[in-house]
Amino acid sequence: MTKLLSIILLILLIIIGGKRGLKTFITIYLNLLLIFLLIIIVGWGFNPTIPTFIICTIISIIILFFLNGTNKKTISSFISVIILLIIFYFITTIFNNNIYIQGYSEENIEEISYVIYDTGINMLDLSKCIIIIGLIGNIVDTSIAISSALYEVHINNKKLKLKELFNSGMNIGKDILGTTTNTLFFAYLGSCMTLLIFFQDFQYQPVSIINSKIFATEFTRIILSGIASFLIIPITSLIVSIYCTKEKHYEKNENNIRRSKSLSN
Amino acid sequence: MNYLKKHKKFIIIYTILIIISLSLIIFTYHNHSFYKETIAKVTSTKEEYISTDTITYGYHEDIYMQELKAIILNGSDKGKTITINNEYHQGQAYDQKYNINDEIFISLNKKDNQIKNAHIEGYKRDKYIVILITSFILVIILVGHIKGFLSIISVILNIIIFNCFIYLNTKGISLPLLSFLGAIIFSIISLTLVSGINKKTLSAIISSIGGLLATMLITLIVINITKYEGIRFEQMDLLTRPYEGIYISEIILGGLGAIMDISISISSALNELIEKNNKITIKALTKSGIAIGKDIMSTMINVLFFTYICGIIPNLTIYFRNGVEINSLISEYISLEMSRALIGAIGITITIPIAIGITILIYKRRLNND
Numbered sequence: 001m002t003k004l005l006s007i008i009l010l011i012l013l014i015i016i017g018g019k020r021g022l023k024t025f026i027t028i029y030l031n032l033l034l035i036f037l038l039i040i041i042v043g044w045g046f047n048p049t050i051p052t053f054i055i056c057t058i059i060s061i062i063i064l065f066f067l068n069g070t071n072k073k074t075i076s077s078f079i080s081v082i083i084l085l086i087i088f089y090f091i092t093t094i095f096n097n098n099i100y101i102q103g104y105s106e107e108n109i110e111e112i113s114y115v116i117y118d119t120g121i122n123m124l125d126l127s128k129c130i131i132i133i134g135l136i137g138n139i140v141d142t143s144i145a146i147s148s149a150l151y152e153v154h155i156n157n158k159k160l161k162l163k164e165l166f167n168s169g170m171n172i173g174k175d176i177l178g179t180t181t182n183t184l185f186f187a188y189l190g191s192c193m194t195l196l197i198f199f200q201d202f203q204y205q206p207v208s209i210i211n212s213k214i215f216a217t218e219f220t221r222i223i224l225s226g227i228a229s230f231l232i233i234p235i236t237s238l239i240v241s242i243y244c245t246k247e248k249h250y251e252k253n254e255n256n257i258r259r260s261k262s263l264s265n
Numbered sequence: 266m267n268y269l270k271k272h273k274k275f276i277i278i279y280t281i282l283i284i285i286s287l288s289l290i291i292f293t294y295h296n297h298s299f300y301k302e303t304i305a306k307v308t309s310t311k312e313e314y315i316s317t318d319t320i321t322y323g324y325h326e327d328i329y330m331q332e333l334k335a336i337i338l339n340g341s342d343k344g345k346t347i348t349i350n351n352e353y354h355q356g357q358a359y360d361q362k363y364n365i366n367d368e369i370f371i372s373l374n375k376k377d378n379q380i381k382n383a384h385i386e387g388y389k390r391d392k393y394i395v396i397l398i399t400s401f402i403l404v405i406i407l408v409g410h411i412k413g414f415l416s417i418i419s420v421i422l423n424i425i426i427f428n429c430f431i432y433l434n435t436k437g438i439s440l441p442l443l444s445f446l447g448a449i450i451f452s453i454i455s456l457t458l459v460s461g462i463n464k465k466t467l468s469a470i471i472s473s474i475g476g477l478l479a480t481m482l483i484t485l486i487v488i489n490i491t492k493y494e495g496i497r498f499e500q501m502d503l504l505t506r507p508y509e510g511i512y513i514s515e516i517i518l519g520g521l522g523a524i525m526d527i528s529i530s531i532s533s534a535l536n537e538l539i540e541k542n543n544k545i546t547i548k549a550l551t552k553s554g555i556a557i558g559k560d561i562m563s564t565m566i567n568v569l570f571f572t573y574i575c576g577i578i579p580n581l582t583i584y585f586r587n588g589v590e591i592n593s594l595i596s597e598y599i600s601l602e603m604s605r606a607l608i609g610a611i612g613i614t615i616t617i618p619i620a621i622g623i624t625i626l627i628y629k630r631r632l633n634n635d
Contacts, residue, residue, distance in 0.1 A: 001487060001488070001491040001493060001494050001495050001496055001600070001604055002495060002496075002600050002603050002604050002607060003495075004487050004490065004491055005487055005604055005607040005608060005611065006607055008483060008487070008611060009607055009610050009611050009614065012611060012614040012615055013562075013610075013614055016555065016558065016559070016562075016614055016617050016618060017558075017559045017562060017563070017614070018559075020559050020563065021559070021562075021614075023563070024562065024563035024566055027563065027567065028566065028567070028570055028606075028610070031567065031570060031571075032570075032574070032595075032599075032603075035574055035578065036581075036591065036594070036595060038578070039578065039581045039582050039585055039594070040585065040591065042582050043582055043585035043586055045324075063563075063564060063567055067563050067564070095393065095397075098393060099390055099393040100361055100388050100390070102357050102358070102361070103356070103357055103358035103359050103361075103579065104358055104359045104579075105359070115583055115584065115587045116583075116586075116587055117356075117358040117359055117583060118318060118326040118354045118356055118358055119324050119326065119356065119358075119582075119583060119586035119587070120324040120325060120326045120355065120356055120586075121356050121358075121582060121583075121586065122355070122356055122357070123356050123357050123358050123579065124357055126578070126579055126582065127579070129578075130575050130576070130578050130579065131575075133571060133574075133575045133578065134571055134572060134575035134576075135571075136571055137564075137567045137568040137569070137570060137571030137572060138568045138571075138572075140564060140567065141564040141565060141567065141568050144564055145561070145564075148560075170408070173408060173409070174408070174409045174410065174412045174413070175412070177405065177408065177409040177412055177413055177416055178409075178412055178415065178416045178419070178455075178458070178459035178460075179459060179522075179525065179526040179529060179530070180526075181405070181416040181419070181420060182416075182419070182455050182459070182522040182525055182526065183522035183523050183525075183526050183565070183568060184522065184568075184572070185420055185423065185522060186451070186518055186519060186520070186521045186522030186523075186525075187519055187520075187522055187523070187568070187569055187572040187573070187609070188572065189423075189427065189518050189519070190515045190516065190517075190518045190519020190520070190521075190605065191515070191519060191572065191573055191576060191602075191605070193511060193514060193515045193518065194508075194511060194515070196427075196431065197431065197434075197440075197506075197511060200431050200434075200435065201506070207300070207391075210390065210391045210394050211370070211387055211388070211389055211390045211391055212387070212390075213387075213388070213390070216390045216393070216394065218576075219394060219397065220393075220397060221575070221576075223397040223398065223400075223401045224397070225572070226401055226405070227400060227401055227404050230404045230405055230408045230409070230413075231404065231408075233408050234408065
């Protein structure tokens with residue numbers, strides 16, 4: 001079934017997206033390959049933290065530079081994504097070490113009852129990495145949306161100062177915010193619908209839902225993804241504004257050098 | 266100073282929000298008396314190595330025993346100190362190590378009003394859930410101001426409607442039908458709140474529903490041809506009811522957000538183009554529509570991909586450690602999540618021409634008049 005679906009997707013992507021569509025298709029499978037690389041590395045017994053960071057960096061390089069080309073927009077998005085990843089490493093670590101959402105809960109333990117769970121892998125570290133991988137897609141998405149729109153603003157009006165550019169970045173961000181929230185909300189609603197129906201079927205009380213591990217796992221992922229894609233808005237706006245206004249000075253300097261050269265000649 | 270004056274109203278409202286959030290968080294740290302279950306707080310831990318399990322595939326896992334001293338925080342035994350033994354594996358896959366100050370639910374074994382022993386029932390996570398919710402709200406309002414607030418309203422309304430539909434489902438209405446009706450209502454509410462009541466919202470709503478219908482059509486055809494071949498429904502095993510209906514509903518709702526996103530982006534961009542120049546030809550509009558769609562579709566497809574795939578990483582790692590070949594991991598074990606991601610991607614792609622077509626149809630009269 002997945003084979004047929006991917007063939008349909010490939011055809012649609014090529015009809016509508018042309019070359020870019022083909023690239024998108026390749027990106028999906030490259031990312032899948034990277035995720036499997038991570039699984040193999042963790043499976044060999046390495047601590048997942050550093051591999052996760054390296055793989056997240058490669059993923060954002062693929063999405064930004066392979067899909068969207070190497071230019072000022074993608075470079076500033078890349079810097080913003082890396083900054084946010086570093087900030088989020090600390091936020092997720094604090095949460096992860098306190099809320100205990102690692103591994104499995106009693107509700108889904110039967111799901112794979114024929115396998116052995118205790119395989120020596122530290123599930124606490126792994127669950128932190130999963131939160132970070134879950135949010136990489138949408139921070140890159142929001143970041144590239146803002147940097148391309150803000151760059152257009154800069155091109156059309158080069159006189160804008162850092163603060164003004166930053167403010168228009170935030171305005172663009174406000175427009176994206178609503179749709180990003182919806183995309184995330186429904187994607188997670190789709191993926192945890194089984195869980196919600198399970199709560200309904202087994203008549204869980206609200207209090208026990210809130211305290212249960214299975215709910216906390218999904219909930220932490222949704223909320224931290226959301227927070228990450230909101231925080232990327234000011235970060236990207238700031239980075240793009242700094243980058244654009246700095247570049248102007250650079251151009252000025254270059255012009256001055258050129259002028260002085262021509263004068264001396 | 267100028268900045269403060271300009272945003273006076275926002276700052277006041279935001280301060281009130283911060284105060285409410287903080288008091289909510291403080292409340293959850295002290296809400297033990299509201300619980301019927303006995304809660305205890307760990308005051309000291311002592312660890313002892315017990316043994317090492319060697320698993321068939323050559324991996325080993327250390328087992329430890331923790332002796333926890335905990336003080337009971339509520340109920341008739343409030344203030345008493347108890348000792349609990351907690352066994353955990355080093356990997357903490359389904360048991361866990363507790364630290365000082367962790368709050369746990371316990372059940373007490375009593376005899377003649379004396380506590381004989383205690384057993385850990387679960388961990389108290391409510392305060393972290395509240396911290397997550399409040400920080401989400403604070404961040405979205407700080408970044409988005411009024412638009413952030415509207416997003417929260419939209420999410421809350423959607424949750425309420427979703428709960429109504431789950432309730433209706435227990436009354437015997439089929440889940441896929443409910444999800445489809447729900448999707449229509451969800452898209453009306455969310456898109457209206459995101460972009461107001463106007464023509465572009467109308468065309469976005471119609472495009473979303475059109476995109477969803479097209480996606481469902483493709484999915485149903487594929488399901489009919491392949492009969493779910495190769496899909497492993499293990500992750501849905503925790504349910505005691507047939508999973509096909511739930512699978513289809515999950516697909517309907519899962520892609521909806523992305524489909525709405527594409528529809529509103531295209532319809533508002535085309536609307537902008539028509540406003541600026543109403544002599545623009547349909548051909549030019551189609552061309553710009555496709556250019557915009559191309560721009561957003563690839564990153565959006567990646568968003569869906571990572572949202573779906575990240576959840577099964579622990580399972581895949583465990584399977585890998587259990588000696589499952591990497592080939593079969595790729596071809597079989599990710600099939601459920603991968604099929605969802607692929608269907609979502611198909612939805613995103615097919616919505617682009619649909620949204621362009623519907624937006625042009627809606628604005629056609631205006632284009633012809635000029």
